[in-house]
Amino acid sequence: KQEVTQIPAALSVPEGENLVLNCSFTDSAIYNLQWFRQDPGKGLTSLLLIQSSQREQTSGRLNASLDKSSGRSTLYIAASQPGDSATYLCAVRDNNAGNMLTFGGGTRLMVKP
């Protein structure tokens, strides 16, 4: 059974820092991996989707990488801002699990002004 882990569970950084959020998964037979952002009291907003054949995806200050063989993905946030404060979740879609996603527990990020 696929398991997705995100470490650390919480992170606090000063504004302007570049930071990396980590996501690991136990079964490398994945179709794709998706990063989400969740603000308090809100639903999840899709940030980036990486197909299993891709190494990375970029959107603005965000860059997500995927190393399928080692079961890892990272989300890199450049020049962090207070508005980046949120919980970030990764989720994997397995090859043999239909269209279902398995979610990690999330990393709660606080960017201090």
Place this chain on the structure above:
Amino acid sequence: DAGVIQSPRHEVTEMGQEVTLRCKPISGHNSLFWYRQTMMRGLELLIYFNNNVPIDDSGMPEDRFSAKMPNASFSTLKIQPSEPRDSAVYFCASTSLFGSPLHFGNGTRLTVT
């Protein structure tokens, strides 16, 4: 695009009462998912539908929970009778083709007293 629409946003009810949560997926999406989120257990998949047909309901906690999707634009999640341990945020999400990004609604915060 109005996004995934859920109602109500908040529901407070007494133990033993019936609760019905509603979801309208994004038009054209043919997969719909119901998730539950708590601090202790994170995001849990309850059930998902493809083309209005339930595909996997193994996450439904017990017989008190039921979900229907009578047409492509509407789904309900019903809890009868409700219990305090059902208190959580319930999310609906939808997607189009297999492997496409998943889009979430803003959730229904359920409190059972």
